[in-house]
Amino acid sequence: MGADGTEKSKTTYREAMREAIREALRSDDRVFLMGEDVGRYGGCFGVSLGLLEEFGPERIRDTPLSESTFVGAGIGAALAGMRPIVEIMTVNFSLLALDQILNNAATLLHMSGGQLPVPIVIRMTTGAGRQLAAQHSHSLEGWYAHIPGIRVLAPATIEDARHMLAPALADPDPVLIFEHGSLYNLSGELRPPTRPVDLDHAAIRRPGTDISLITYGGSLPKALAAADELAAEGVEAEVIDLRALRPLDDAAIAASVTRTHRAVVIDEAWRTGSLAAEVCARIAERSFYELDAPVERVCSAEVPIPYARRLEEAALPQTADIVAAAHRAVD
Amino acid sequence: MSLARPARTRKATAAPKPAKKTARNRQGPRTAPPADRSAAQHRANLLESLLRIRRFEERCVELYSAAKIRGFVHLYIGEEAVAVGINQALTSEDAVVSTYREHGHALARGIAAEAVMAEMYGKATGCSGGRGGSMHLFDASRRFYGGSAIVAGGLPLAAGLALADRMRGQNRVTCCFFGDGAFAEGEFHETANLAALWNLPLLLACENNLYAMGTALTREHAQTDLAMRAASYGMPAWAVDGMDVEAVEQASRRAVEGIRTGTGPHFLELRTYRFRAHSMYDPDRYRGKAEIEQWKDRDPVNRLMERMRENGEPVDEELARIEQKITEEIDHAVEAAEKAPEEPVENLLRHVTSASTGPVS
Ligand SMILES: Cc1ncc(C[n+]2csc(CCOP(=O)(O)OP(=O)(O)O)c2C)c(N)n1
Ligand SMILES: [Mg+2]
Numbered sequence: 001m002g003a004d005g006t007e008k009s010k011t012t013y014r015e016a017m018r019e020a021i022r023e024a025l026r027s028d029d030r031v032f033l034m035g036e037d038v039g040r041y042g043g044c045f046g047v048s049l050g051l052l053e054e055f056g057p058e059r060i061r062d063t064p065l066s067e068s069t070f071v072g073a074g075i076g077a078a079l080a081g082m083r084p085i086v087e088i089m090t091v092n093f094s095l096l097a098l099d100q101i102l103n104n105a106a107t108l109l110h111m112s113g114g115q116l117p118v119p120i121v122i123r124m125t126t127g128a129g130r131q132l133a134a135q136h137s138h139s140l141e142g143w144y145a146h147i148p149g150i151r152v153l154a155p156a157t158i159e160d161a162r163h164m165l166a167p168a169l170a171d172p173d174p175v176l177i178f179e180h181g182s183l184y185n186l187s188g189e190l191r192p193p194t195r196p197v198d199l200d201h202a203a204i205r206r207p208g209t210d211i212s213l214i215t216y217g218g219s220l221p222k223a224l225a226a227a228d229e230l231a232a233e234g235v236e237a238e239v240i241d242l243r244a245l246r247p248l249d250d251a252a253i254a255a256s257v258t259r260t261h262r263a264v265v266i267d268e269a270w271r272t273g274s275l276a277a278e279v280c281a282r283i284a285e286r287s288f289y290e291l292d293a294p295v296e297r298v299c300s301a302e303v304p305i306p307y308a309r310r311l312e313e314a315a316l317p318q319t320a321d322i323v324a325a326a327h328r329a330v331d
Numbered sequence: 332m333s334l335a336r337p338a339r340t341r342k343a344t345a346a347p348k349p350a351k352k353t354a355r356n357r358q359g360p361r362t363a364p365p366a367d368r369s370a371a372q373h374r375a376n377l378l379e380s381l382l383r384i385r386r387f388e389e390r391c392v393e394l395y396s397a398a399k400i401r402g403f404v405h406l407y408i409g410e411e412a413v414a415v416g417i418n419q420a421l422t423s424e425d426a427v428v429s430t431y432r433e434h435g436h437a438l439a440r441g442i443a444a445e446a447v448m449a450e451m452y453g454k455a456t457g458c459s460g461g462r463g464g465s466m467h468l469f470d471a472s473r474r475f476y477g478g479s480a481i482v483a484g485g486l487p488l489a490a491g492l493a494l495a496d497r498m499r500g501q502n503r504v505t506c507c508f509f510g511d512g513a514f515a516e517g518e519f520h521e522t523a524n525l526a527a528l529w530n531l532p533l534l535l536a537c538e539n540n541l542y543a544m545g546t547a548l549t550r551e552h553a554q555t556d557l558a559m560r561a562a563s564y565g566m567p568a569w570a571v572d573g574m575d576v577e578a579v580e581q582a583s584r585r586a587v588e589g590i591r592t593g594t595g596p597h598f599l600e601l602r603t604y605r606f607r608a609h610s611m612y613d614p615d616r617y618r619g620k621a622e623i624e625q626w627k628d629r630d631p632v633n634r635l636m637e638r639m640r641e642n643g644e645p646v647d648e649e650l651a652r653i654e655q656k657i658t659e660e661i662d663h664a665v666e667a668a669e670k671a672p673e674e675p676v677e678n679l680l681r682h683v684t685s686a687s688t689g690p691v692s
Pocket of ligand 1: 036065067089093096432480481482483509510511512513514538540542543544609
């Protein structure tokens with residue numbers, strides 16, 4: 001028990017995600033997990049370690065390297081009443097399954113005139129920052145957020161890692177969950193939710209009055225670090241974690257900008273056509289007259305992510321870039 | 332096996348040039364199988380190539396622990412006979428498409444240890460200018476079309492290289508390396524079909540090391556006879572002992588000769604084993620120590636040395652000479668990589684489009 005009377009336990013983002021999957025498997029026999037190396041290996045990021053032993057190979061299914069087919073099979077199983085959790089190792093390989101996600105999962109309900117909902121959850125790792133070079137460093141969640149018919153989530157905290165899966169499985173439509181690779185080792189206390197975790201609302205991770213730092217996923221820790229630095233300089237930044245990239249919480253974005261009149265949007269994807277671009281457009285649409293300065297963006301440089309450490313660091317949004325952008329807006 | 336260059340069945344617009352015997356490609360592919368009198372010398376050369384890969388990667392492990400090398404590193408240790416054997420059958424005119432487990436492919440192709448090591452260090456002098464790292468080694472001058480880190484991603488590309496040669500009447504072969512895991516991807520099956528349909532000069536070199544990361548062959552394929560399945564696409568296909576460099580060489584020569592005579596794609600299933608984990612991140616929990624030890628008994632380096640011994644060849648002298656030469660080579664490569672300049676951050680946006688490439692230094 002914590003001092004405030006709520007139960008707390010120390011855990012990691014990875015374990016929180018595993019616990020969420022475990023809970024889903026226990027509470028609903030329609031739920032199963034499939035993907036490459038989710039069983040014997042324990043998941044390429046260790047998320048599903050131990051689940052094969054606990055639930056057996058029927059429900060923890062190792063697949064061959066066949067992304068298009070096992071994602072498509074997940075969609076089919078969802079049509080037939082199952083509640084599949086499909087793990088794609090990383091967003092980079094989801095491109096092989098993009099056709100199934102876009103042309104089947106996202107469209108079947110509409111094309112069938114409402115007859116065929118697809119209650120599937122597809123999880124994958126995203127992001128750069130570990131010197132894995134161009135083909136293993138993509139941040140394509142913004143592409144997926146372009147697609148009507150699916151919900152796109154980006155849990156950035158241990159709480160969201162633990163509590164987003166259940167409502168995602170309860171959603172009758174396809175839900176994509178993007179887990180930034182840099183977050184798995186995040187550790188801390190996990191509090192039980194005081195209210196049901198919703199999938200619709202952005203969260204204020206740090207309140208502030210001078211500028212809004214709007215971000216999601218793996219960039220949240222960087223934005224929080226930037227807010228600390230700014231605070232030391234007397235600038236109170238509000239940090240907004242979007243949590244859901246589709247649908248976007250327009251009201252939360254507008255409310256924050258109305259409080260602070262300045263905004264920096266931070267997104268690890270490339271700048272052009274990014275989710276950051278969409279957020280900027282919405283600010284321009286809804287909050288134009290609230291702004292006291294042009295909206296700033298901190299995105300990745302428009303280059304395939306290079307291997308060399310210095311080059312990679314220079315390509316990705318860093319805390320110092322966020323601080324500098326905030327200063328441009330505030331000063 | 333015929334030693335003569337096979338007759339061309341297609342009209343050629345440009346005759347392939349013989350490989351230049353320069354210092355640069357001294358470790359590189361040769362054009363003809365060794366005559367009997369030089370068989371001993373040839374085996375010594377094979378041993379050198381095997382050991383170069385082995386020692387290079389052993390050094391990489393040390394450098395990874397010392398955080399000199401980062402990112403994903405996939406070791407080829409145990410599988411060296413595949414790259415070395417196949418490269419014996421290829422000329423410098425042929426093309427190679429590789430995977431993320433490619434140090435062996437690159438070194439066997441004749442890319443200098445120095446250029447590969449500098450790339451592992453992420454230095455400007457690396458064979459990909461520090462942009463690629465371990466998984467993305469390239470050398471256009473050697474027609475080494477490099478490491479693709481998307482499983483099976485290199486296969487369609489290799490078909491295209493072969494298609495261009497076919498359309499231009501160039502009697503060249505494209506060799507594509509890929510794993511047993513890649514065999515499950517649609518891209519393999521689509522490539523096999525297309526290559527057979529269009530009679531493309533493509534060597535499909537499937538490195539069957541029995542695992543795709545932690546998933547054993549028997550749990551990723553309903554029918555584990557990969558050569559048989561490849562044959563169903565209408566191409567010659569056979570399985571080879573991938574732990575025996577001479578067997579690999581022989582099979583590759585046969586396949587490449589077939590391809591050069593215009594009989595279309597060939598498939599080799601190289602039965603091999605990786606002695607190390609899938610990558611530096613892999614705790615290797617999915618297979619038993621005993622299994623690994625059993626395969627180590629078939630170590631391609633020892634295997635070749637045994638054969639040399641059986642033939643009365645001076646193994647120990649050769650070994651001492653080779654080890655010394657390779658140690659110097661790798662020491663030099665590490666030293667050079669340590670000293671090499673980093674790519675200036677101002678050059679971050681270089682090579683995104685050809686306009687941003689400028690003269691390649
Ligand atoms: C399309 C795709 N899916 C998954 C991965 C992750 N991954 C990298 S290597 C690998 C195993 C590939 O096995 P195999 O083809 O047998 O080659 P090996 O590593 O054994 O040499 C996996 C699953 C990837 N890189 N690309
Ligand atoms: Mg394999």
